Amino acid sequence: MGVDFFKPGDSVLHRYDPRAKLLLLAPLFVFFFLPIPLWVSALYVVSLAALIAAALGIPELAIPLRAIAPVLALILLLTPPFHRGGRIILRVFSLSILTQEGFRETAVILIRFTGISLSFFAVFRSIELDDLVLALRWFGVPYSLCLAVIIAFRYIPSLGVTYRNVIDAHRLREGSLPVRGSRRRRSLASYLPVLTSVLIQAVKGIPVLAMVLESRGFGRSNRRSSYAELKKGWALAVDFLVCIGVTALLLAPVFFPWLL
Amino acid sequence: MTNPDLLVRDLTFRYPPVAEQCYPVLEGASFSLAPGDIGAMIGPADAGKTTLARILVGLVPRFTGGSVSGTIRCRDAEILHSPPYDLLEKIGLVFQDSDEQIFTTRCDTEIAFALESLGLPREDIAIRISRTLAQFDLSGFHGRNPTTLSGGEKKRLLVACIAAIDPPVWILDESLEELDRSWKLRILEYIRSTGKTALFLDSRWTPLLAKRCAKVWVLSKGRVVDTIAGAGLREEGILLRSLGAGPRRPRGEPERFLQADGLFFRFPGPGTFSVSVEKLELSKGELCSLIGRNGSGKSTLGRILCGLLVPHRGLVSVNMGTGSHAARAEELNRTVGYLFQNPDHQIYLPTVRDELALGLKHAGATFAEADRLISDAVRLFSLPDPSTPPALMSYGARRRLQAATFFLLERGILILDEIDSGLSYGEILALLEALLSGGRGIVMITHDVELARRVSDRILLMDAGRISAEFRPSGFGRIETALACGE
Numbered sequence: 001m002g003v004d005f006f007k008p009g010d011s012v013l014h015r016y017d018p019r020a021k022l023l024l025l026a027p028l029f030v031f032f033f034l035p036i037p038l039w040v041s042a043l044y045v046v047s048l049a050a051l052i053a054a055a056l057g058i059p060e061l062a063i064p065l066r067a068i069a070p071v072l073a074l075i076l077l078l079t080p081p082f083h084r085g086g087r088i089i090l091r092v093f094s095l096s097i098l099t100q101e102g103f104r105e106t107a108v109i110l111i112r113f114t115g116i117s118l119s120f121f122a123v124f125r126s127i128e129l130d131d132l133v134l135a136l137r138w139f140g141v142p143y144s145l146c147l148a149v150i151i152a153f154r155y156i157p158s159l160g161v162t163y164r165n166v167i168d169a170h171r172l173r174e175g176s177l178p179v180r181g182s183r184r185r186r187s188l189a190s191y192l193p194v195l196t197s198v199l200i201q202a203v204k205g206i207p208v209l210a211m212v213l214e215s216r217g218f219g220r221s222n223r224r225s226s227y228a229e230l231k232k233g234w235a236l237a238v239d240f241l242v243c244i245g246v247t248a249l250l251l252a253p254v255f256f257p258w259l260l
Numbered sequence: 261m262t263n264p265d266l267l268v269r270d271l272t273f274r275y276p277p278v279a280e281q282c283y284p285v286l287e288g289a290s291f292s293l294a295p296g297d298i299g300a301m302i303g304p305a306d307a308g309k310t311t312l313a314r315i316l317v318g319l320v321p322r323f324t325g326g327s328v329s330g331t332i333r334c335r336d337a338e339i340l341h342s343p344p345y346d347l348l349e350k351i352g353l354v355f356q357d358s359d360e361q362i363f364t365t366r367c368d369t370e371i372a373f374a375l376e377s378l379g380l381p382r383e384d385i386a387i388r389i390s391r392t393l394a395q396f397d398l399s400g401f402h403g404r405n406p407t408t409l410s411g412g413e414k415k416r417l418l419v420a421c422i423a424a425i426d427p428p429v430w431i432l433d434e435s436l437e438e439l440d441r442s443w444k445l446r447i448l449e450y451i452r453s454t455g456k457t458a459l460f461l462d463s464r465w466t467p468l469l470a471k472r473c474a475k476v477w478v479l480s481k482g483r484v485v486d487t488i489a490g491a492g493l494r495e496e497g498i499l500l501r502s503l504g505a506g507p508r509r510p511r512g513e514p515e516r517f518l519q520a521d522g523l524f525f526r527f528p529g530p531g532t533f534s535v536s537v538e539k540l541e542l543s544k545g546e547l548c549s550l551i552g553r554n555g556s557g558k559s560t561l562g563r564i565l566c567g568l569l570v571p572h573r574g575l576v577s578v579n580m581g582t583g584s585h586a587a588r589a590e591e592l593n594r595t596v597g598y599l600f601q602n603p604d605h606q607i608y609l610p611t612v613r614d615e616l617a618l619g620l621k622h623a624g625a626t627f628a629e630a631d632r633l634i635s636d637a638v639r640l641f642s643l644p645d646p647s648t649p650p651a652l653m654s655y656g657a658r659r660r661l662q663a664a665t666f667f668l669l670e671r672g673i674l675i676l677d678e679i680d681s682g683l684s685y686g687e688i689l690a691l692l693e694a695l696l697s698g699g700r701g702i703v704m705i706t707h708d709v710e711l712a713r714r715v716s717d718r719i720l721l722m723d724a725g726r727i728s729a730e731f732r733p734s735g736f737g738r739i740e741t742a743l744a745c746g747e
Contacts, residue, residue: 214319227382
């Protein structure tokens with residue numbers, strides 16, 4: 001996640017209060033570890049995917065799925081051999097590849113991992129960084145810590161830009177470095193000059209950043225005001241009621257199993 | 261007599277000793293600015309301008325260490341005894357390097373940060389943001405990520421940040437550098453019309469300051485020398501016309517080296533900026549300047565010519581002495597040099613000798629040959645002892661080292677991207693002369709039209725991604741008109 005992670009928009013997901021969204025993350029996270037029927041978990045994952053597709057656009061779904069695809073593949077490959085109980089579903093010659101228990105365990109882990117990833121993606125893709133900081137401050141997180149979050153999100157991607165600049169600069173000096181994306185491999189040692197330049201830039205930036213913050217008034221004793229504003233009054237109350245409603249819906253299968 | 265808005269008396273400052281070197285950056289500096297006065301402090305690279313600017317707003321020695329003595333008073337505040345955050349409403353600083361000063365993720369929050377620090381009501385902050393963004397032609401940029409702005413837009417955003425706080429005293433450290441002429445004028449007029457007291461710290465004298473500055477000083481060897489625009493500046497060698505003719509070129513006819521045909525490049529994303537050049541020829545032994553407004557595509561064209569960007573259409577051909585042939589990006593990397601604005605991106609080895617030897621090693625030079633060439637380069641570019649670590653060298657010396665590394669690489673064409681930034685005219689002319697001495701061609705990207713006129717064989721004017729006009733020396737007088745039409 002970086003500065004560009006937020007996707008601007010005006011969907012229901014964007015309009016939903018960031019504090020309520022952050023609160024909702026907790027029951028969503030817990031939900032996928034509850035002892036509930038598999039189909040209920042799967043239904044929630046499908047609902048989440050539908051919400052993301054509707055609010056952010058169908059192509060957006062590919063972003064988290066692509067990111068977690070290698071882990072999903074590992075789960076698919078490694079889980080069945082460790083759970084061999086129950087009826088054999090797939091057999092190759094005399095070797096049982098997939099059993100009923102293996103299938104169930106694999107599905108549980110896949111759904112759990114995908115569900116949690118989609119939940120976090122939906123929340124953070126639709127919260128602007130400044131709103132996130134305001135929400136954290138509302139929860140009592142100190143301003144200095146919130147500022148550290150902003151700066152981290154601002155500077156980590158900028159180090160990537162510096163790295164690309166330095167690579168370009170070195171390519172012109174040495175004339176023998178591979179073009180970006182080239183298949184030629186370089187040893188780790190050959191990257192040392194580039195990393196040295198980036199590190200020097202990063203280290204040099206630390207005192208300058210401190211200078212900038214103080215020259216913009218960070219450290220003053222007066223109470224700090226806020227330019228951005230989160231919802232207030234009824235609008236906020238409605239969002240929190242929705243949060244409570246969704247939480248109740250998520251926990252219902254545990255407390256009222258007869259509903260299923 | 262009115263009390264000065266800014267008073268500096270007997271200011272002496274030393275950085276903490278590094279490698280047993282400890283000399284005063286400023287020594288007994290004294291000057292003052294009355295309310296509403298605009299002053300200019302002119303000095304070469306490493307004269308101590310940035311240090312002085314940062315001392316004036318309380319950042320140095322607070323964050324750097326070092327010893328300071330003397331008095332600095334801004335209205336009723338004793339600067340040397342006040343933390344920077346308490347000076348917010350009294351004095352503001354625009355940094356030389358915009359990327360160092362911008363740290364939020366949106367233009368409006370960049371302006372809002374200081375206003376929030378002051379505890380202003382939300383409605384007031386919103387009004388100030390909209391007003392200042394509009395004043396500096398950034399309306400509609402509220403949600404834009406500042407890292408995506410052009411160099412000139414970033415500078416305007418930082419000026420807008422100070423304008424929103426509205427302190428009575430402004431310090432501008434090389435703040436006119438990346439701005440085109442029209443914006444330099446507009447910012448100067450804004451400062452004058454709002455009655456601000458302002459101090460411009462610059463490496464070069466710009467004629468735009470002449471009618472607007474009440475006081476001009478030269479910062480030289482740590483001392484502030486009182487002067488007046490004109491005669492005093494000529495004596496100090498600050499004025500370009502006081503430095504005689506442009507850089508000397510080696511004898512011989514320019515030899516065509518690089519040719520671009522039908523180039524088209526567009527940055528990714530819908531509606532983004534594109535560069536389109538029908539035909540461009542560059543020769544060895546020729547100094548060609550590329551001028552134009554902020555965001556006109558000068559740097560993008562430079563990056564295409566040296567192979568850092570690959571055009572979507574068209575080709576770049578080089579003539580290596582055996583006829584012209586289309587060159588791929590890798591070949592352009594090896595034949596066309598590009599000196600970045602930030603020398604630290606291209607300097608990374610432990611000593612000056614290592615830096616200079618790298619290119620020679622790739623070229624297969626013997627030890628004795630390399631030693632001789634390094635000694636020549638050290639002398640030609642006035643570099644310190646070859647065992648000196650570049651990290652401990654001054655900005656001007658690092659710039660010269662960056663140029664010297666490319667001098668030894670023997671590229672046919674060198675593209676200098678705003679190499680004049682932060683250097684005095686004397687330093688720029690010396691650098692150009694040294695680079696031209698090898699017979700290579702130079703493309704100089706600059707906003708300084710006076711400099712371009714003085715040193716160039718040819719000037720290309722870029723506008724909206726295209727080369728809109730080409731001037732030979734006989735037509736240099738028409739450049740101002742062409743620029744004014746573009747504006």
